[in-house]
Amino acid sequence: MPGPHDPHLGRPPREPRSGQPTLRDVAERAGVSAMTASRVLRDDPQVLPATRERVRAAAADLGYRPNEVARSLRLGRGTGLVGLVITNLANPFYSRLALGVDSVVAEHGLKTVIGNTGQDPDIERALVADLLARRVDGIIAVPACADQRHLAAAAADGVPVVLASRPPEGFAADCVLVDDFGGARDATARLLARGHRRIGFLGSPPAVHTGTERLRGYAAALASADLTVDTRLVRQGQTEPHEATRAAAELLALPDPPTALFCSNNRNTIGAFRALQAGGGTQVALAGFDDFELADALGLPLTLVAYDSDEVGRAAGRLLADRLHGAAAAPPRQIVVPTSLVEYGT
Known part of the structure; x- marks a missing residue:
């Protein structure tokens, strides 16, 4: 006979509503109350074994998945989600950064939600607003520009924010940087x-912190050799290889072309290499920031600034995890990942 906690036992199960099955659908399929179904799915040991089996079978038949976000909020916990906002997922640096973040936050039972801005500040603001609406536990961001008011507002509302590759502007926050200037x-x-x-310079847009710092490092090296920056040899704004190829070709076509090129990121280095190959200018020396896969197979001397891009993500993940687990009131911290030079084809 049905127990007092199973008032619906014996009713013919109705077909579930269209869309994602609900807890009530599971309860009706199993012939129990929604309360009993909830207790089974929470592993309540007080529910009879036969009832547990019916509810779990019904959940499996319907493909029911509990709404963990809503459940966590009802229990007063976070959603278990971390927002990661990056500028260009096609760039291997950001892919490795994302893997580094995910490897650390996963150790703390958190899942990463990734948003790509395409270097567009408006898209970034919309992404951050959407992540906040989803009640993420924290945000790790690679800001697209110096206007970080939306990130500052999130931090002011108590959401931990960690920046990567760019320092905070107008508010205090943890950040992880690469030694862009030194490299x-x-x-x-x-x-x-x-x-x-x-020496020509190919770089990302001036609004990008890394590009600005790497241009500053380039200029400092020239100054140490009693040379000034020749603006005719500087091209900024390239974010994809085809843009860098065009910019490099312009430099190589000058009446007095550069004998070497320094590229501020891997996308510019790849584009410059293509320009050298197309123009027969392989005698021009090439150096760049960011090591990348197959750099050793290009068949020309190449100097690259290398660093652990996974560690940029791991360090950001550790900073965020610390904020989520007791260090909320600690002063902001800055971590700088060191660089080294690697030589290929020499």
């Missing part, structure tokens, strides 16, 4: 040591 200075100095005096 660019060292790579340019290596070209200078090999006798080059006309």
